[in-house]
Amino acid sequence: YAQKTDTFMGEVVNYDEAAVPSYTLPDVLLTLNGKTVKSKKDWENERRAEIISLFKKNVYGQTPAGFDSIRFELTNHMPDAMDGRASLKEVTIHIWNKGKQVDIPFVMFVPNNRKKPAPVFLLINNRSKRNTDPTRLVKSNFWPAEMLVEKGYAIAAFHVGDAAPDKKDAYQHGVLDQLYPELLAQEDGMKAIGAWAWAASRVMDYFETDKDIDVHKVALVGHSRGGKTSLWAGALDQRFALVFSSCSGSTGASLARRQYGETISLINKQFGYWFADTYKQYSNRVNDLPVDQHMLIALMAPRPVYTTNAVDDRWADPRGSYLSLINALPVYKLYNKNTALTPELPPADSPIIKSNIGYHLRKGIHDLNVYDWENFVRFADYHYKK
Numbered sequence: 238y239a240q241k242t243d244t245f246m247g248e249v250v251n252y253d254e255a256a257v258p259s260y261t262l263p264d265v266l267l268t269l270n271g272k273t274v275k276s277k278k279d280w281e282n283e284r285r286a287e288i289i290s291l292f293k294k295n296v297y298g299q300t301p302a303g304f305d306s307i308r309f310e311l312t313n314h315m316p317d318a319m320d321g322r323a324s325l326k327e328v329t330i331h332i333w334n335k336g337k338q339v340d341i342p343f344v345m346f347v348p349n350n351r352k353k354p355a356p357v358f359l360l361i362n363n364r365s366k367r368n369t370d371p372t373r374l375v376k377s378n379f380w381p382a383e384m385l386v387e388k389g390y391a392i393a394a395f396h397v398g399d400a401a402p403d404k405k406d407a408y409q410h411g412v413l414d415q416l417y418p419e420l421l422a423q424e425d426g427m428k429a430i431g432a433w434a435w436a437a438s439r440v441m442d443y444f445e446t447d448k449d450i451d452v453h454k455v456a457l458v459g460h461s462r463g464g465k466t467s468l469w470a471g472a473l474d475q476r477f478a479l480v481f482s483s484c485s486g487s488t489g490a491s492l493a494r495r496q497y498g499e500t501i502s503l504i505n506k507q508f509g510y511w512f513a514d515t516y517k518q519y520s521n522r523v524n525d526l527p528v529d530q531h532m533l534i535a536l537m538a539p540r541p542v543y544t545t546n547a548v549d550d551r552w553a554d555p556r557g558s559y560l561s562l563i564n565a566l567p568v569y570k571l572y573n574k575n576t577a578l579t580p581e582l583p584p585a586d587s588p589i590i591k592s593n594i595g596y597h598l599r600k601g602i603h604d605l606n607v608y609d610w611e612n613f614v615r616f617a618d619y620h621y622k623k
């Protein structure tokens with residue numbers, strides 16, 4: 238017996254499919270001045286940029302134009318980590334803008350047994366740094382580094398807190414107040430998620446300088462709030478070849494208009510500091526939002542994208558997340574990119590791998606675990622033809 242409603246922060250939370258209101262999604266191919274996009278050229282030259290600016294203005298906030306300089310400092314290098322199977326690199330990225338500086342450290346293991354630069358998975362880590370322990374005294378299913386190395390992939394991670402602390406009273410202390418104070422003053426300026434996505438792109442800047450890494454095979458992974466971020470970062474920065482989003486839910490992969498589980502109103506109440514202030518105006522009028530999350534998925538096209546849900550994670554609305562994928566299909570079709578998506582949400586533990594849009598619904602709770610990573614690797618193997 239599953240409860241059909243709940244209350245949280247003074248609001249009713251709907252978990253009843255029958256109570257999902259009827260809604261009309263904004264047409265991903267229809268431009269603001271009423272033109273239907275029919276070619277990838279029109280998509281790329283017109284509608285794609287329009288959708289990015291709608292997400293900036295109304296959801297995730299405006300992003301910075303650039304910075305004055307960047308430097309990568311190798312702070313630790315162990316060529317014989319993991320019993321000789323991998324090289325450990327710890328790098329600190331120093332970024333300067335208008336005389337101020339931010340340091341973003343990250344950790345990476347690169348497999349030693351290879352003849353070519355390695356493809357890499359970069360995790361946007363929103364949990365404790367213990368999960369990405371460079372010493373490997375702590376091993377975590379959230380970042381199963383040994384398994385990735387064994388399968389021929391490099392694995393890297395940075396922590397969100399080094400770009401913007403994940404706290405409502407402290408998120409500004411980092412990228413925002415140091416480098417881009419003007420964005421903090423703007424009603425539609427980016428906040429924590431914007432800063433985390435920006436940091437993912439700075440790690441990408443580093444990969445472009447490291448001959449051990451195949452820059453054409455950089456996969457971005459995020460879970461939950463990190464999964465919202467991986468989608469937004471993948472939309473903004475097309476250097477990411479593959480994007481994985483685990484249990485990202487509201488303002489990630491799930492359609493807002495379904496109002497199932499976490500709503501815009503609830504996420505703004507609890508986590509307003511992740512999004513632009515302008516997002517608050519949609520708390521009680523979701524149907525006025527000029528975007529919905531299928532348009533975020535569409536921004537990945539023609540690159541492969543993979544999202545997940547967990548059966549017990551109704552808060553993240555698994556069906557609403559699957560419907561985002563389905564409603565992003567028109568853009569993949571412009572590129573003649575086929576998918577193996579079934580019209581309805583697939584059963585639990587039946588991953589869709591051989592497809593430009595991949596998906597699985599996993600049994601169990603809201604998490605990112607070895608089962609998820611194993612399927613991410615299968616998806617990458619398939620697309621990289623390994």
Ligand code: GTR
Nearest residue numbers: 460461462463486487499504
């Ligand atoms: C929840 C939040 C979700 C999701 C999650 C997480 O409390 O409501 O949107 O981001 O946290 O990041 O684990």
